[in-house]
Amino acid sequence: MKAWLLKDFGLDNLQLGETATPTPKAGELLVKVGAVSLNFRDKAIVDGIYEPHRVPKPLIPVSDAAGTVVAVGEGVSRFAVGDRVNSHLYSRWLDGMPASDEPDYCFGSPLPGGLAEFMIIHEDSAVRAPDDMTDEEASTLPIAALTAWYSLVDYGQIEPGQMVLVQGTGGVSIFAAQIAMALGAKVIITSSRDDNLDAVIKLGAMAGVNYRKTPDWAAEVLKLTDGKGVDLLLEVAGGEGVNASVQATKVGGKIAQIGFLTGQTTALNLMPLIFRQTTLRGIAVAPRSSFDRMNAFLDTHHIRPVIDHVYAFEQAREAYEHLARGPFGKVVIKVS
Ligand SMILES: NC(=O)c1ccc[n+]([C@@H]2O[C@H](COP(=O)([O-])OP(=O)(O)OC[C@H]3O[C@@H](n4cnc5c(N)ncnc54)[C@H](OP(=O)(O)O)[C@@H]3O)[C@@H](O)[C@H]2O)c1
Known part of the structure; x- marks a missing residue:
């Protein structure tokens, strides 16, 4: 699959390349990524100032994605092929207070992120993407x-x-x-x-x-x-x-x-x-249960994400540069 790979710190070391398409293991979803949105965290990871000791290289960056389930691993019951889902940053924090090791299981470092054609999300951490939002809109929800x-x-x-x-x-x-x-x-x-x-x-x-x-x-x-x-x-x-x-x-x-x-x-x-x-x-974002409650509230109050600009997949570096200048609302990258 096509993927942006962070080979070392610095935006010049974020390069478009190819890597193996992952296979979903038991309990996992293979998601065809529709869009990702950038958070300051993603820029700070590329700049090497966000927990640099946790960043594997190469890394598929960007935590926040929305897309469609295209394959499922053994035993998956919460989602099926065709469902639209969001990633959830703290992939093991489902409810209550966080465990001390939650940062070890975050997308976009150290887990592979969504700036690629496909990504793996465990069914427990996936959240149903709002029906009335496009992937570009839904991709803005997980962190911001x-x-x-x-x-x-x-x-x-x-x-x-x-x-x-x-x-x-x-x-x-x-x-x-x-x-x-x-x-x-x-x-x-x-x-x-x-x-x-x-x-x-x-x-x-x-x-x-x-x-x-x-x-x-x-x-x-x-x-x-x-x-x-x-x-x-x-x-x-x-x-x-x-x-x-x-x-x-x-x-x-x-x-x-x-x-x-x-x-x-x-x-x-x-x-x-x-x-x-x-x-x-x-504050370290939130558990998945809070994500579900938020989506119901956004729906009831007809709140739509404010998107400053949507970039094409090939323009990922320009999207990071936009974020560095200071966006009004969200900067999004359309993946497929
Ligand atoms: N702990 C968590 O769970 C969590 C979650 C999300 C984000 N964050 C952190 O929260 C911060 C914002 O993240 P983001 O993704 O929203 O960033 P962002 O989209 O890049 O927004 C940055 C905006 O912050 C404003 N800003 C810059 N310096 C400022 C200052 N001195 N005083 C007030 N506003 C200032 C600017 O707004 P104007 O252009 O209007 O001046 C700028 O556009 C980052 O440090 C990020 O890492 C933490």
């Missing part, structure tokens, strides 16, 4: 939408009228804004671009703050919330900005620590965290 959903619902337990802050206008954040608004929350969004802020306000966000023009964006958020701060803040920026996020979150509020766009370490100022009694929780 699910991380937003888990942060807002399973962790945040957001209720109508509560205030949510979403950072930036990338994959996770646009889904977070859409889902939070459908839950009845008031959304404040930050972005480096005024046109992106306007676009999210058009979708229904309460307010936007340009974090480039207003470096003290947390003070602006306090002004917008009568000096209180938001109930839940979805942190994708990481780095030293986490201190500003504590400031922008209300006393007793929650931060979902999702990302590390500006850095994987931070000097956390403990006194504000202590005085404000902020809960800061690391």
Whole structure:
């Protein structure tokens, strides 16, 4: 089969080639990939800054895929040939809290990903792709939408009228804004671009703050919330900005620590965290059970993924370059 192979770190070492088409073992599905979507994780893996010790070489990259089952291994009962499925990043995390070794079983490193004509997904980890979404749309769900959903619902337990802050206008954040608004929350969004802020306000966000023009964006958020701060803040920026996020979150509020766009370490100022009694929780996507609940919610609320651009399979490198520039929503690669 045709596959993109990461032979070493660096985008130049991501090369289109051929490799053996895998055969499904007991319990496994062979999926003809329709589309994949890129997450920051995929770029960070190529750049060698995401758990580099786990990355096998060569690697078929990209975790998030949607496609059609074309063959099944012995004993498969949850799916049949012809069903449309999604991959689920933490392929063994099905419900409850994660085990400590979940990162060993993630697609797109260390398990082979979806940037190839076919991929193997165990039937237990596969999720039925929404009927009313194309493969391009469904491919955006496994990490970006699910991380937003888990942060807002399973962790945040957001209720109508509560205030949510979403950072930036990338994959996770646009889904977070859409889902939070459908839950009845008031959304404040930050972005480096005024046109992106306007676009999210058009979708229904309460307010936007340009974090480039207003470096003290947390003070602006306090002004917008009568000096209180938001109930839940979805942190994708990481780095030293986490201190500003504590400031922008209300006393007793929650931060979902999702990302590390500006850095994987931070000097956390403990006194504000202590005085404000902020809960800061690391988020690692979600279990499969949460994916199923999310799909039902997306269906009920007619939420459609916001796709910035769909690239052809041969243009995979251009898709990565687009992600590096900062997408509005999702960047997708059509595979077949
Ligand atoms: N822990 C998890 O389960 C999990 C799951 C998904 C993602 N993540 C992490 O979350 C982060 C975002 O992932 P993604 O896939 O959504 O990325 P993405 O689609 O590449 O989006 C990146 C966007 O982030 C915004 N941004 C960059 N620097 C920022 C800053 N200093 N403050 C606020 N916003 C900033 C930019 O938005 P503007 O152009 O609007 O400025 C940029 O477009 C990454 O670190 C990723 O690894 C973690």
